[in-house]
Amino acid sequence: MPRFTTTLAVTALGLTMWAMPASAADEQAAPGGEKVNQLIVYGNDPCPASSQGEITVCARKPEEERYRIPEPLRGIDSPKSDAWTNKVQAYETVGAFGTLSCSPVGPGGSLGCTQKLINQAYAEKKNGSDVKFSELIAAERQKRLSTIDAQAATEQKRVEQAEQAYFDQQKRQEAKQSATENQSGAATTPPSPPPSK
Numbered sequence: 122m123p124r125f126t127t128t129l130a131v132t133a134l135g136l137t138m139w140a141m142p143a144s145a146a147d148e149q150a151a152p153g154g155e156k157v158n159q160l161i162v163y164g165n166d167p168c169p170a171s172s173q174g175e176i177t178v179c180a181r182k183p184e185e186e187r188y189r190i191p192e193p194l195r196g197i198d199s200p201k202s203d204a205w206t207n208k209v210q211a212y213e214t215v216g217a218f219g220t221l222s223c224s225p226v227g228p229g230g231s232l233g234c235t236q237k238l239i240n241q242a243y244a245e246k247k248n249g250s251d252v253k254f255s256e257l258i259a260a261e262r263q264k265r266l267s268t269i270d271a272q273a274a275t276e277q278k279r280v281e282q283a284e285q286a287y288f289d290q291q292k293r294q295e296a297k298q299s300a301t302e303n304q305s306g307a308a309t310t311p312p313s314p315p316p317s318k
Contacts, residue, residue: 159254163187176261180252193249 156175162168164184171177186192196202218226221233 157258159258161252171261171265176258176265178254178257178261180254180257 158169158175158177160168160177160179161182162179163182163186168179168181169177189195218224218230220227220229221236222230223232223234223237224230
């Protein structure tokens with residue numbers, strides 16, 4: 122009965138997440154400071170373009186997946202979906218007992234169940250066929266960083282040209298001002314008297 126309740130809860134959670142539109146996807150802050158928008162798009166739907174302070178990452182799935190139950194939740198409790206190696210491992214651990222064995226047999230047998238669940242969760246996450254957004258985010262960040270050097274060089278060149286134009290204009294103004302002062306100084310200075318004989 123508890124297994125049925127767990128399955129029901131997981132299915133309800135999956136259906137709730139499945140019912141969310143693609144635009145209500147995860148938005149989180151990345152370690153680089155920019156905002157990361159993670160979307161799942163279907164078929165030929167366009168992926169929104171990234172803006173200046175935001176990285177948009179789209180995972181594309183086929184059109185027939187749009188209204189289906191998410192793949193990790195399909196047939197989650199079916200005995201047919203269990204691999205033969207898992208069944209063999211279950212038979213191999215039948216006699217395991219004692220401390221950290223996660224079994225009702227022996228002293229401390231109930232210990233170790235949490236670690237077993239954690240290990241199973243990490244194994245499922247590592248081998249899951251679900252979208253790996255961290256890899257998509259890293260690729261998008263790398264693509265964005267690859268253009269920074271070119272943009273910085275262009276900006277530096279533009280700033281140097283603006284500085285040079287400013288200095289040239291300042292020199293022209295100083296030359297014009299000194300020429301004006303020389304002309305006005307020559308006009309106001311009285312001519313010297315001729316030398317007496």
